[in-house]
Amino acid sequence: MCRWMAFSGSPLLIDTLLYKPKHSLIDQSQHAELGAETTNGDGFGLGWYPTDPVLSGTPGTFHGVGPAWSNRNLRDLAGHLRSPLFFAHVRASSGTAVQETNCHPFRHENWLWMHNGSIRDFARLKRDLLLEVDDALFPLIQGSTDSEAMFYLALTYGLRDDPVPAVERMVGFVEATAARHGVADPVQMTVATTDGERIWAFRYSTAHQSRTLFYSRTVDGLRAVHPEVEALRLLSDQDRLVxxxxxGVMPDAFREVPESTYSVIYAGQDEMSGFNPR
Incomplete structure (x- = not known):
């Protein structure tokens, strides 16, 4: 499948998290330990919100079809871009083409979306799923992935107004469509989406055996447990990572997101609740 990372907090250079940790996302692109595949080399993507207040509502994106670990432009950008909220994704294709329009994160207006997982037998379900997309949104679909289809279905169901019910409706519609086609256990997903102010992260699968997802403990809590770690003094109490x-920084730095759960991260806070497809 894929590996991804979402950060919210005080502006920092993206390479601080993308490259420098022991088991960074770049390391995971070659040596994933908890994914369905060890290697995630079918493209990559970065989405970030600038610190410039004039531009802060519009995310920038950068995608490549090669492996992230060898892309010189990605390394250079990450060492020069400072952002208070960014997404990073390394892709292992589940069957669709390796091309830039299939690389995450996907963008619509001020929203970003990225996904690890799949819709089982997507080729069989694709026509029925895409016909549900709002007429005004349909021409904006650029790629061929199930992930982008999920994004535009969620937008159709009101993602920009109320994200959680929109994603619940999207998953419920995919499951109902799969049931009509006799496809069992169709949804496998860990999804992150953001409007530039909040991050919503979802962990769910129809079979209730979802891909892994973790969130960082509060920085002040980590400082109390690890006063000897110098790097923690450089982080803000508002910093959050999914x-x-x-x-691989500290064994107790991350907690697993429970099955069938979503989390909302904003202004240095995080809240969790149950995820229930409609």
Whole structure:
């Protein structure tokens, strides 16, 4: 499948988290430990919100079809871009083409979306799923992935107004469509989406055996447990990180997101609740 990371907090250079930790996302692109595949080399993507207040509502994106570990432009950008909220994704294709329009995160207006997982037998379900997308949104679909289809279905169901019910309706519609086609256990997902102010992260699968997802403990709590770690003094109490697998910095730095759960991260806070497809 894929590996991804979402950060929210005080502005920092993206390479601080993308490259420097022991088990960074770049390391996971070659040596994933908890994913369905060890290697995630079918493209990558970065989405970030600038610190410039004039531009802060519009995320920038950068995608490549090669492996993240060898892309010189990604390394250079990450060492020069400072952002208070960014997404990073390394892709292992589940069957669709390796092309830039299939690389996450996907963008619509001020929203970003990225996904690890799949819709089972997507080729069989694709027509019925895409016909549900709002007429005004349909022409904006650029790629061929199930992930982008999920994004535009969620937008159709009101993602921009109320994200959680929109994603619940999206998953419920995919499951109902799969049932009509005789496809069992169709949804496998860990999804992150953001409007530039809040991050919503979802962990769910129809079979209730979801891909892994973790969130960082509060920085002040980590400082209390690890006063000897110098790097913790450089982080803000508002910094939050959601990852497909821990970055290997400290064994107790991350907690697993429970099955069938979503989390909302904003202004240095995080809240969790049950996720129930409609």
């Amino acid at each position: 990852v497909s697998e821990p970055l």
